[in-house]
Amino acid sequence: xxxxxxxxxxxxxxxxxxxxxxxDSRVLRFIPQADLTVLDPMWTxxxxxxxHAFMVYDTLFGQDSQYRPSPQMLEGFSxxxxxxxxxxxxxxxxxxxxNEPVRARDCVASLERWGKRDAFGSALMAATDELVAxxxxxxxxxxxxxxxLLPAALAKTPLFMPAIxxxxxxxxxxxxxVTEMIGSGPxxxxxDERVPGARVVYEKFAGxxxxxxxxxxxxxxxxxxxxxxxxxTTIPDPTTAAQALINGEQDWWDYATADLMGLLARSRGVxxxxxxxxxxxxxxxxxxxxxxxxNPAIRRALLGAVSQEDVVTAVVGTDPKxxxxxxGFFCPDTPMASSVGLDMLAGPxxxxxxxxxxxxxxxxxxxxxxxAATDFPVLKAMADVTADMLKRAxxxxxxxxxxxxxxxxxxxxxxxxxxxxxxAFCTAWAGTDHLxxxxxxxxxxxxxxxxFGWPNDPRIEQLRTAWFDAxxxxxxxxxxxxxQREAFGSLPYIPLGQxxxxxxxxxxxxxxxxxxxxxxxxxxx
Amino acid sequence: MLGYLTRxxxxxxxxxxxxxxFVFSLLYIAPGDPAAIIAGDQATPADVERIRAGLGLDxxxxxxxxxxxWQVVRGDLGVSIFTNLPVTRLIQQRLEPTVSLMIxxxxxxxxxxxxxxxxxxxxxxxWIDRAIMVLxxxxxxxxxxxxxxxxxxxxxxxxxxxxxxxxxxxGYTPLARGFGPWLSNLVLPSVALGGVYIALIxxxxxATMLEVxxxxxxxxxxxxxxxxxxxxxxxxxxxxxVPIVTVIGIGVALLIGGAVVTESVFAIPGLGRLVVDAxxxxxxxxxxxxxxxxxxxxxxxxxxxxxxxxxxxxxxxY
Numbered sequence: 001x002x003x004x005x006x007x008x009x010x011x012x013x014x015x016x017x018x019x020x021x022x023x024d025s026r027v028l029r030f031i032p033q034a035d036l037t038v039l040d041p042m043w044t045x046x047x048x049x050x051x052h053a054f055m056v057y058d059t060l061f062g063q064d065s066q067y068r069p070s071p072q073m074l075e076g077f078s079x080x081x082x083x084x085x086x087x088x089x090x091x092x093x094x095x096x097x098x099n100e101p102v103r104a105r106d107c108v109a110s111l112e113r114w115g116k117r118d119a120f121g122s123a124l125m126a127a128t129d130e131l132v133a134x135x136x137x138x139x140x141x142x143x144x145x146x147x148x149l150l151p152a153a154l155a156k157t158p159l160f161m162p163a164i165x166x167x168x169x170x171x172x173x174x175x176x177x178v179t180e181m182i183g184s185g186p187x188x189x190x191x192d193e194r195v196p197g198a199r200v201v202y203e204k205f206a207g208x209x210x211x212x213x214x215x216x217x218x219x220x221x222x223x224x225x226x227x228x229x230x231x232x233t234t235i236p237d238p239t240t241a242a243q244a245l246i247n248g249e250q251d252w253w254d255y256a257t258a259d260l261m262g263l264l265a266r267s268r269g270v271x272x273x274x275x276x277x278x279x280x281x282x283x284x285x286x287x288x289x290x291x292x293x294x295n296p297a298i299r300r301a302l303l304g305a306v307s308q309e310d311v312v313t314a315v316v317g318t319d320p321k322x323x324x325x326x327x328g329f330f331c332p333d334t335p336m337a338s339s340v341g342l343d344m345l346a347g348p349x350x351x352x353x354x355x356x357x358x359x360x361x362x363x364x365x366x367x368x369x370x371x372a373a374t375d376f377p378v379l380k381a382m383a384d385v386t387a388d389m390l391k392r393a394x395x396x397x398x399x400x401x402x403x404x405x406x407x408x409x410x411x412x413x414x415x416x417x418x419x420x421x422x423x424a425f426c427t428a429w430a431g432t433d434h435l436x437x438x439x440x441x442x443x444x445x446x447x448x449x450x451x452f453g454w455p456n457d458p459r460i461e462q463l464r465t466a467w468f469d470a471x472x473x474x475x476x477x478x479x480x481x482x483x484q485r486e487a488f489g490s491l492p493y494i495p496l497g498q499x500x501x502x503x504x505x506x507x508x509x510x511x512x513x514x515x516x517x518x519x520x521x522x523x524x525x
Numbered sequence: 526m527l528g529y530l531t532r533x534x535x536x537x538x539x540x541x542x543x544x545x546x547f548v549f550s551l552l553y554i555a556p557g558d559p560a561a562i563i564a565g566d567q568a569t570p571a572d573v574e575r576i577r578a579g580l581g582l583d584x585x586x587x588x589x590x591x592x593x594x595w596q597v598v599r600g601d602l603g604v605s606i607f608t609n610l611p612v613t614r615l616i617q618q619r620l621e622p623t624v625s626l627m628i629x630x631x632x633x634x635x636x637x638x639x640x641x642x643x644x645x646x647x648x649x650x651x652w653i654d655r656a657i658m659v660l661x662x663x664x665x666x667x668x669x670x671x672x673x674x675x676x677x678x679x680x681x682x683x684x685x686x687x688x689x690x691x692x693x694x695x696g697y698t699p700l701a702r703g704f705g706p707w708l709s710n711l712v713l714p715s716v717a718l719g720g721v722y723i724a725l726i727x728x729x730x731x732a733t734m735l736e737v738x739x740x741x742x743x744x745x746x747x748x749x750x751x752x753x754x755x756x757x758x759x760x761x762x763x764x765x766x767v768p769i770v771t772v773i774g775i776g777v778a779l780l781i782g783g784a785v786v787t788e789s790v791f792a793i794p795g796l797g798r799l800v801v802d803a804x805x806x807x808x809x810x811x812x813x814x815x816x817x818x819x820x821x822x823x824x825x826x827x828x829x830x831x832x833x834x835x836x837x838x839x840x841x842x843y
Binding site: 035037038043044045046117159173175176177179195196197198199233234235236237239240241243244246247249375402403404405406408409410412441449450451452 | 556558565568579605607615678682690791794799807
């Protein structure tokens with residue numbers, strides 16, 4: 001008996017440090033959606049890098065959960081010359097993490113670098129005649145024509161967020177990764193504690209001055225930090241991540257997987273919520289350069305076979321709160337979304353009719369090479385359902401299962417399938433990427449200059465250009481409705497539905513903001 | 526002996542060179558493009574091309590291989606394409622967790638498996654022998670990740686409500702922060718990883734012991750009235766040690782493979798995860814560096830095993 005007591009006591013002794021760690025109230029332990037491999041937000045389009053960037057860097061404008069821009073690093077701004085001059089004034093006392101003041105010339109250099117990578121940024125820079133630092137706190141945009149979306153561009157939260165960094169770093173070529181993480185955001189990156197693939201550490205930046213007043217909402221308003229440290233631990237295995245959260249070893253799991261939601265929801269001390277209402281949008285991208293999808297009639301015929309419900313069910317299950325069908329080319333429930341053309345996706349699917357239409361469109365049983373990334377369960381689920389859909393529609397499907405690294409390499413090939421090319425693949429986008437045409441990459445239809453698949457529809461491109469010049473939201477929405485009408489005709493891609501991404505955290509946390517994972521405002525209750 | 530040792534150490538050089546060429550060639554012809562992965566899902570083909578050129582991935586095979594080999598000769602394994610950090614630093618960061626896991630697993634396995642095998646052989650045909658062999662089959666058959674989840678469920682989450690939530694589910698604490706926390710993080714992974722290894726060593730020990738126990742000198746020892754323990758451990762086990770040590774050496778490769786899974790299941794930031802992540806991302810310098818290291822370790826372990834033969838069998842001379 002005594003020996004057993006000894007063994008139990010020894011085991012408890014071993015466990016004690018873990019318990020102790022979990023009780024450290026000044027440290028927030030977070031499991032990111034993926035490993036933070038690349039630190040430079042201008043060098044990659046990984047969402048996890050965007051999330052990291054919002055900790056380290058600040059932006060001139062913030063954006064609230066209604067997608068409205070408001071000054072963030074700015075004290076204020078003014079416009080003149082009929083909207084062709086924008087004068088932006090920085091708040092006083094802004095500091096970089098090396099304790100150097102943030103100056104207007106830092107902002108100019110940062111925005112110039114950003115404008116070379118981001119689609120919205122390049123549209124703004126194309127409309128810009130001159131961007132200058134008038135003095136240390138004032139920067140001026142002199143435009144060739146009015147650009148009413150300037151605040152929206154500088155407030156954007158999707159990929160390639162317009163991070164402000166010191167001029168000496170911002171002068172780095174946009175296609176070369178910066179090596180120093182110096183921003184003016186609320187957290188300082190601890191490079192000395194980084195273990196790539198496993199752990200990233202941030203500490204509260206004592207020199208950060210949150211703006212005064214107003215509500216904290218997404219990336220707008222005062223960014224008040226309540227933790228001294230935030231530690232990101234990469235846990236590649238979802239089951240282990242769930243167990244670590246349930247056991248209190250971690251505080252927050254960014255991307256709780258759908259199959260573990262039930263377990264997490266039943267666990268004491270764990271909350272499962274959807275913080276990002278725009279979710280993810282599943283898409284089916286076709287190669288417009290090669291048969292059979294270089295034939296627009298074939299693409300249109302295929303639309304009759306698409307069941308968004310089947311796709312989102314495969315991804316997140318049958319809970320209707322977690323997904324949405326009837327999704328067009330813009331994120332549902334956002335200002336640019338409309339119902340134009342959605343009737344084509346509604347109603348029962350008649351595969352017999354699709355087969356006849358495919359034949360009439362000229363489909364000659366060409367091989368359809370569908371690339372499926374098996375290392376991303378969500379993408380694999382989409383590919384599985386899509387392959388089945390294509391087969392039932394009578395297409396000759398060659399389902400090629402591989403890893404994501406191979407998919408992104410293979411999809412760059414423009415060759416016929418016989419020469420190692422491809423016909424289609426599935427991927428997902430953040431709903432915020434589909435808020436408007438500015439950064440909506442798969443909707444671009446600029447041919448071989450565009451994204452993989454290379455659709456070519458000059459009308460969509462004309463409408464996109466017109467959208468930037470639209471004076472107000474109703475005018476912008478009208479153009480987007482027209483874009484959607486055109487897109488349902490030429491089908492640069494096929495929308496496969498929207499699904500929501502739950503996040504899970506210990507119920508001891510309070511103040512978790514809407515949107516992607518943000519680390520201000522959150523505190524331990 | 527010294528001459529033999531020198532020759533063996535020198536022989537590692539061509540072995541490592543062949544491994545280097547093989548790994549580099551394999552990665553060169555394997556599909557995948559780190560530039561496309563870095564650029565991300567939303568990058569345009571032009572973006573990918575510019576990143577590829579910036580990384581020098583568009584240069585010919587021989588130039589890239591030559592540069593890398595020259596770096597390796599100078600002790601520089603290059604820089605990770607993704608993290609921009611030296612591969613040697615990445616390996617240093619990950620070495621301690623993997624070495625700790627492997628050493629603890631090795632100790633645990635030997636301490637458990639060898640007595641199990643001896644016991645089974647000594648009690649051949651009895652229920653003890655059968656029970657041990659059933660356990661061995663179980664160890665072979667159940668995948669590491671299943672054992673890992675099960676152990677975490679019982680001994681971390683207290684899934685059966687027995688008050689057994691003794692260990693953390695995941696993570697690693699460096700030894701410098703205390704033996705207790707270090708051990709606490711490694712107990713479950715070591716047990717999970719050790720299952721296959723215990724099964725392997727136990728079966729080999731049993732088979733070898735049965736062979737040795739049937740030898741004339743064992744019968745002679747028994748006839749002389751030597752005690753069972755002395756016969757078993759002094760005469761039989763020592764003579765059975767050579768095949769057992771060989772299997773332990775070979776098993777190091779098994780451990781390296783198993784460590785990849787175990788480190789993923791228990792979120793241990795070790796070399797196994799480093800290399801898997803690097804393979805998925807096509808981070809060539811990291812893959813090459815870690816594979817070279819693993820090869821080097823394996824060559825050294827085999828050298829150590831060869832030297833141990835002389836300890837257990839005085840007839841072996843080099």
